[in-house]
Amino acid sequence: MDADRARELLSAERERIERALGRHEHQDTGRLADDEEPGDLASDLYQDELDEGFSDDLREQLAAIERAEARLAAGTYGVSIESGQPIPDERLEAVPAAERTTEEEASR
Numbered sequence: 001m002d003a004d005r006a007r008e009l010l011s012a013e014r015e016r017i018e019r020a021l022g023r024h025e026h027q028d029t030g031r032l033a034d035d036e037e038p039g040d041l042a043s044d045l046y047q048d049e050l051d052e053g054f055s056d057d058l059r060e061q062l063a064a065i066e067r068a069e070a071r072l073a074a075g076t077y078g079v080s081i082e083s084g085q086p087i088p089d090e091r092l093e094a095v096p097a098a099e100r101t102t103e104e105e106a107s108r
Helices: 003-023 038-074 089-094 102-106
Strands: none
Touching: 003 038, 003 089
């Protein structure tokens, strides 16, 4: 894959992830727990935990983007970190931070 196209894909993916991280940040209602109904507290807690789980996933995706950017800078982008085999451009278009071929990923 062309380095400029790879940078474009990785940049777009980074922006998507960073926007999503912003949407899943903890939102403080400003109310004291003593002022809330138990049902509201449970709902807020559930939403906070759900958002934290999404945020963890997004941070992992962001780390994968950073690793892909490092491989691009090193000239090894598009090559499997496992086997050294080329990762098809079609896979990189769909998953810009792909570190392995589809077959290698499926066998993990």
